[in-house]
Amino acid sequence: MSSLIERKSGKHAFIPVETVDTAGMPATEGRLDATQKQWLETIGFRPTVGNVALLPDAKGGLARVLVAVDRADPLSAIAGLPYRLPVGSYELADEGVVDDRLLAALGWALGAYGFDRYRKAPRAPAQLTVDGATLKTLAPLIDATAQVRDLVNTPTEDMGPEHLAAAVKAHAIAHKATFREWVGDELLAENFPTIHAVGRASHRPPRLIELTWGKATHPKLIIIGKGVCFDTGGLDLKPADGMRWMKKDMGGAAHAIALAGLIMQAKLPVRLTLLVPAVENAVAGNAMRPGEVVVTRAGYSVEIDNTDAEGRLVLCDALTYAAEQEPDLIVDFATLTGAARVALGPELPALFTNRDGLANEVIAAGNLVADPLWRLPLWRPYRRMLESSIADFANAGPSRHAGAVTAALYLERFVPDNVDWMHLDTYSWNDSDRPGHPRGGEAQGLRAFFRFLSERYA
Known part of the structure; x- marks a missing residue:
């Protein structure tokens, strides 16, 4: 600031x-x-x-x-x-x-903005003077954007599942919210098997982090963020180029945490639940193997076609848990697919939703705050691309077509038809410097969703 x-x-x-x-x-x-x-x-x-x-x-x-x-x-x-x-x-x-x-x-x-955790900034930025009303309006958005960028830019050694939990807990303390988490084998005991399966091979135990805030009488809003703190690809190991920047695979969690902070600071009249499934997708003797079948919290059996399609696995148990609470709206953020980047490039997040009206509203909100989104379809005939011969369906398939769509279709299976739901497949990263968008971690969709939620629940 x-x-x-x-x-x-x-x-x-x-x-x-x-x-x-x-x-x-x-x-x-x-x-x-x-x-x-x-x-x-x-x-x-x-x-x-x-x-x-x-x-x-x-x-x-x-x-x-x-x-x-x-x-x-x-x-x-x-x-x-x-x-x-x-x-x-x-x-x-x-x-x-x-x-x-x-x-x-x-x-x-x-x-x-500059990320100076590991080296001193060469100089201070020039300052712009603004009136008090402008500063009051912008300060929360600037701080939230900086939090997303800082979380994503921080290397995994200093940004593991426990550090994401600490970031959520800090918001809980600041806003007098309720915090809890399920860690390691507690996930199995409480029926979050896919989160556990993805994260069990890491020396850092997987966890599901939860924050709850607001009056119980207000509409229930649930925000979920994919918190894969590092993604090796698992036994379907990524090549070096593909693994180099996988510290950013928790970008969805960074967005969800920052958005929750904005909502609480603005005191929107909602019953807010923030869920962050936080794991490292690592390689060890007990790593999840291709061909295994995992039974999810929702009761679906899922064949593991590819261990590098892990984000949808950690999200599906969180989505099921969210749906059990009969919310007014579920929003999830995830650095889910490279296919979304191929389709739309690095600057335009892919929006999926089961409601046309929601898509129109959040896209319009994004246009007002220079935070563009682009809708892609939940084309249900493509569910056939995730068929399995031994389980209800697979987490991935042999086709390279429509990867962002099939990933969203996987998630949609865990959202009841009567629940409003939006999914943002966001890159959370700038490959190069542009004015206002320095290279590194980036908030994409944060302003759009805060504007949309502020209007929806005003």
Whole structure:
């Protein structure tokens, strides 16, 4: 939050940042003095998106910043500036071409994020001054996004199942919620067999983490996050390239934890349950083997076609437990399939739901907060791709077609028809730096779902 500061009354001087584009450039030049116009000519400034000009004042100081933007992308407009500009305090100029100043300020804050747990940041970000109302609105979203990014960026040695439990417990303490967990063989005793099967080979015992908050009379909202803290692929071992970034396979849990925090901080009128099945998919003598059959909490027998299709296994017991509570809505987040990335790329999470209305509402909410989602179909004829000759169905199959769809169809079997349900297959990662989206862990769908839930339960 140090990159956004509240503008106080007084005679403080903040350096204005003006957003410009080709259409607005003549008006901008009309406000500049002769020396500044000459400076733009000298440096060859053109209003091409991303270009920045630092305009001097008469004493050789910094008078104004011009940044060329795409006015249709307010989040990214100034997001690249916190580390490009000299350390100091800036403000958005009234004359800029970007109308949505709230999203612009959010972009600045997201662009100022840095993960410094293991090395010191080379410098502090430049600060943007905003009014108190803007800061109050954005602060929770910025903090929640930082939590997602921090959790995903942290290597598995420091982000195992027990660390996810600690993150949930911290929220429980802060918001006076109820916390409990089932660890190791307690999962078998309490009938969570698939969570146990996936995580039993790790030196860190698997667990199901639960937080409960809110009045019992309010609508029941259950949020589930896939917490696979590292995914070797199990005995169907991933190659080195596929395993390199599998610390991020708990990105769904990171989203669920941060969203639960937002909901409690906003005091939405819901009876909230957060569920995080947390495991490592490891290799050992007792690892789950291809061809085994596991009987799930729901009573379905599932043949293990591929031990690398483990996320749906840990989620299915959590979904069954959630459905037993007869909720108003279930939302699950998961870094579930590479097929979703092939279909939609790394920046667009795949949304699945059993209700058309829900899809329309959350996608619309995402568009309002620059957090886009794209719906993929629950095409039920593809259930045949998960058929098994010895069990009710398999967790995967031989076909490489429609992998995101078949994974969602697997999960759908554990959600009763009368329960509203949404599933987000999110990458939770930036492969490269973009304005507002630094390389590494990323929150994708967090703002969209918080906006949607705020509207649904307002």
